[in-house]
Amino acid sequence: xxxxxxxxxxxxxxxxxxxxxxxxEPYVTEETRERVERAIRDLGYVPNMAAxxxxxxxxxxxxxxADYVSTTPYSVDxxxxxxxxxxxxxxxxxxxxxxxxxxxxxxxxxxxxxxRIDGVLxxxxxxxxxDPEIGDVGxxxxxxxxxxxxxxxxxxIEPDDYQGARDLTRYLLERGHRKIGYIRLNPIxxxxxxxxxxxxxxxxxxxxxxSDLTIRLGMEGPVGAEKNYVxxxxxxxxxxxxxxxxxxxxxxxxxxxxxxxxxxxxLRIPEDVSIVGFDDFRTVSLALRPELTTAALPYYGLGLQGxxxxxxxxxxxxxxxxxxxxxxxxxxxxxxxxx
Amino acid sequence: xxxxxxxxxxxxxxxxxxxxxxxxEPYVTEETRERVERAIRDLGYVPNMAAxxxxxxxxxxxxxxADYVSTTPYSVDxxxxxxxxxxxxxxxxxxxxxxxxxxxxxxxxxxxxxxRIDGVLxxxxxxxxxDPEIGDVGxxxxxxxxxxxxxxxxxxIEPDDYQGARDLTRYLLERGHRKIGYIRLNPIxxxxxxxxxxxxxxxxxxxxxxSDLTIRLGMEGPVGAEKNYVxxxxxxxxxxxxxxxxxxxxxxxxxxxxxxxxxxxxLRIPEDVSIVGFDDFRTVSLALRPELTTAALPYYGLGLQGxxxxxxxxxxxxxxxxxxxxxxxxxxxxxxxxx
DNA sequence: GAAAAATATGTCGACGTTGTCATGCGTCTG
DNA sequence: CAGACGCATGACAACGTCGACATATTTTTC
Numbered sequence: 001x002x003x004x005x006x007x008x009x010x011x012x013x014x015x016x017x018x019x020x021x022x023x024x025e026p027y028v029t030e031e032t033r034e035r036v037e038r039a040i041r042d043l044g045y046v047p048n049m050a051a052x053x054x055x056x057x058x059x060x061x062x063x064x065x066a067d068y069v070s071t072t073p074y075s076v077d078x079x080x081x082x083x084x085x086x087x088x089x090x091x092x093x094x095x096x097x098x099x100x101x102x103x104x105x106x107x108x109x110x111x112x113x114x115x116r117i118d119g120v121l122x123x124x125x126x127x128x129x130x131d132p133e134i135g136d137v138g139x140x141x142x143x144x145x146x147x148x149x150x151x152x153x154x155x156x157i158e159p160d161d162y163q164g165a166r167d168l169t170r171y172l173l174e175r176g177h178r179k180i181g182y183i184r185l186n187p188i189x190x191x192x193x194x195x196x197x198x199x200x201x202x203x204x205x206x207x208x209x210x211s212d213l214t215i216r217l218g219m220e221g222p223v224g225a226e227k228n229y230v231x232x233x234x235x236x237x238x239x240x241x242x243x244x245x246x247x248x249x250x251x252x253x254x255x256x257x258x259x260x261x262x263x264x265x266x267l268r269i270p271e272d273v274s275i276v277g278f279d280d281f282r283t284v285s286l287a288l289r290p291e292l293t294t295a296a297l298p299y300y301g302l303g304l305q306g307x308x309x310x311x312x313x314x315x316x317x318x319x320x321x322x323x324x325x326x327x328x329x330x331x332x333x334x335x336x337x338x339x
Numbered sequence: 340x341x342x343x344x345x346x347x348x349x350x351x352x353x354x355x356x357x358x359x360x361x362x363x364e365p366y367v368t369e370e371t372r373e374r375v376e377r378a379i380r381d382l383g384y385v386p387n388m389a390a391x392x393x394x395x396x397x398x399x400x401x402x403x404x405a406d407y408v409s410t411t412p413y414s415v416d417x418x419x420x421x422x423x424x425x426x427x428x429x430x431x432x433x434x435x436x437x438x439x440x441x442x443x444x445x446x447x448x449x450x451x452x453x454x455r456i457d458g459v460l461x462x463x464x465x466x467x468x469x470d471p472e473i474g475d476v477g478x479x480x481x482x483x484x485x486x487x488x489x490x491x492x493x494x495x496i497e498p499d500d501y502q503g504a505r506d507l508t509r510y511l512l513e514r515g516h517r518k519i520g521y522i523r524l525n526p527i528x529x530x531x532x533x534x535x536x537x538x539x540x541x542x543x544x545x546x547x548x549x550s551d552l553t554i555r556l557g558m559e560g561p562v563g564a565e566k567n568y569v570x571x572x573x574x575x576x577x578x579x580x581x582x583x584x585x586x587x588x589x590x591x592x593x594x595x596x597x598x599x600x601x602x603x604x605x606l607r608i609p610e611d612v613s614i615v616g617f618d619d620f621r622t623v624s625l626a627l628r629p630e631l632t633t634a635a636l637p638y639y640g641l642g643l644q645g646x647x648x649x650x651x652x653x654x655x656x657x658x659x660x661x662x663x664x665x666x667x668x669x670x671x672x673x674x675x676x677x678x
Numbered sequence: 679g680a681a682a683a684a685t686a687t688g689t690c691g692a693c694g695t696t697g698t699c700a701t702g703c704g705t706c707t708g
Numbered sequence: 709c710a711g712a713c714g715c716a717t718g719a720c721a722a723c724g725t726c727g728a729c730a731t732a733t734t735t736t737t738c
Binding site: 001046047048049050051053054057059076080083084087092093094095096097099104107110111113114115116228231253254256257259260261263264266281283284286287288289 | 340385386387388389390392393396398415419422423426431432433434435436438443446449450452453454455567570592593595596598599600602603605607620622623625626627628
Binding site for chain 1: 723725726727
């Protein structure tokens with residue numbers, strides 16, 4: 001392999017001078033610099049990161065540890081956000097996923113240590129509370145889309161489920177809806193409670209009574225093996241004599257079933273019933289007809305900011321573990337009518 | 340940082356002996372081995388990969404270079420397959436995505452080189468033909484879910500779109516369907532042609548005439564900014580006086596619109612019209628009511644086998660660049676009725 | 679015009695690991 | 709019992725890079 005030494009030989013300088021050119025250090029004549037650069041090009045030299053790391057004991061690498069990569073396909077945007085940040089800032093990303101198994105998690109931490117990772121981004125594919133196997137290792141860590149269960153103060157970045165659900169609820173209320181159905185997310189997800197709270201609070205503030213709301217559980221059970229009541233719940237809701245004029249679906253995926261339930265009853269969307277989702281999972285929200293009004297989870301931004309935050313933690317500039325929150329923007333499409 | 344030297348000091352042996360214990364080499368007394376292992380545990384020593392690599396000039400790392408990670412969310416299963424293989428075989432994965440930009444691609448190859456990657460997995464999120472910026476670099480490469488445009492002989496692994504579509508078509512024919520609609524994928528996707536060919540050939544073999552088939556384009560245009568005709572096409576098809584009894588949708592995502600179009604016309608699924616998809620994108624296929632019969636793209640397997648194949652290429656045991664294909668298994672659910 | 683400062687380049691060692699070779703010791707062979 | 713052999717261990721160098729320090733050359737300063 002071509003190393004700094006071979007370049008030095010060809011350029012007729014010492015290897016230190018080559019090193020200087022590579023790292024853009026001062027005190028190199030323009031002429032020497034050109035000669036070295038030409039040698040680098042001719043030989044196709046590329047610096048060896050491993051050697052660099054060994055020398056500087058900084059790997060410039062972040063690790064991503066994720067739980068279920070594939071089950072919530074849309075949240076890979078978090079990963080994309082991280083990667084884009086890394087790319088722009090010259091960091092390398094090492095990625096691993098646990099599949100939910102904690103033995104895997106331990107193995108991955110070991111692997112990260114052996115690569116002398118500078119920091120870890122602990123990412124979950126659902127917004128939830130976790131109990132990571134960290135602590136004993138002592139690598140700076142930022143949690144993305146989740147928060148630690150224990151009192152361990154780890155910085156985290158999460159979506160603002162509450163604000164998103166509040167905005168969606170307001171959106172419906174402002175358009176005159178006074179009978180609203182709500183289909184709840186799986187309660188094991190952190191978003192479930194936050195979104196429902198926001199819905200309850202916002203409708204209450206607006207003067208709606210409990211009897212104006214129909215709230216049903218859409219899913220329950222462990223991730224990947226949930227029981228699904230969405231279709232039945234939506235059907236039941238829409239068959240009430242005083243049926244809701246709008247339904248808030250726990251997320252976009254569940255909204256598919258709400259659409260189908262409504263249509264099977266001969267109801268038109270949005271003329272007879274308005275529907276909103278949550279997540280802006282575009283594979284769904286843009287495929288539905290009419291397209292779905294929803295609140296977008298800021299996945300990409302979570303990744304971007306998470307990486308940024310980790311960077312400042314590693315650099316030591318972030319002293320107290322801050323917990324940030326990112327807003328869920330309402331995406332207005334065509335599934336809601338004004339009454 | 341605790342290194343092999345500190346361990347040696349604590350255990351009272353030379354660093355070479357520690358190295359022997361770590362690598363499970365023979366010629367170490369049981370007693371010494373234990374002493375060393377205890378020291379390793381006590382100090383929390385973890386081997387430094389960078390140093391190892393520099394010494395052995397093998398990084399034991401594979402790179403993944405992917406195009407659009409997030410736009411086809413389900414195909415992240417490819418990545419999961421690769422990671423699982425890597426995890427099981429002690430390899431590290433470096434991942435980067437181009438977002439479709441070829442300047443990015445060049446940058447990524449440089450990055451891979453600087454990490455002295457052993458091999459590269461070139462992954463596309465849609466099954467398509469690509470023209471990668473490889474070749475000049477000389478890193479062993481395996482293509483997953485795509486094939487090279489040029490005559491460059493690179494080993495590749497692809498899904499068998501043809502077989503999947505053939506099986507789906509047969510499935511419909513065997514259940515008595517003789518008028519079948521087909522909504523085509525975006526023609527820029529390799530699967531589009533393969534699936535359509537299989538559909539045409541299989542219906543032809545069965546004796547159906549062209550007039551028994553209604554074939555419409557569902558989408559076209561660049562990835563991420565397609566024009567979407569699916570709903571209109573499905574609606575038109577189903578309004579024909581001699582309407583098809585079954586519709587094959589180019590993929591599951593498009594099937595959502597076929598469902599909605601059918602229901603909007605008051606047709607029941609599957610009693611009035613049967614529908615099949617393609618991909619088994621479970622977020623959709625399991626959310627639809629009735630659940631969607633489809634052909635599963637073997638994404639996870641592609642990743643697993645791709646990594647395996649790359650490994651043998653790197654090891655030099657794979658001489659001729661083989662092009663493998665993996666079958667798309669039919670997943671029978673409830674969206675098709677027998678006539 | 680000599681001393682001080684700035685610029686340009688080189689030498690050397692260290693990072694953590696492992697391959698090569700050497701050494702020491704006990705056991706077997708004839 | 710001498711030589712050969714197997715086993716257990718250690719000394720040392722090298723991988724590629726860069727920081728610390730040294731040296732050489734030019735420019736500035738008073």
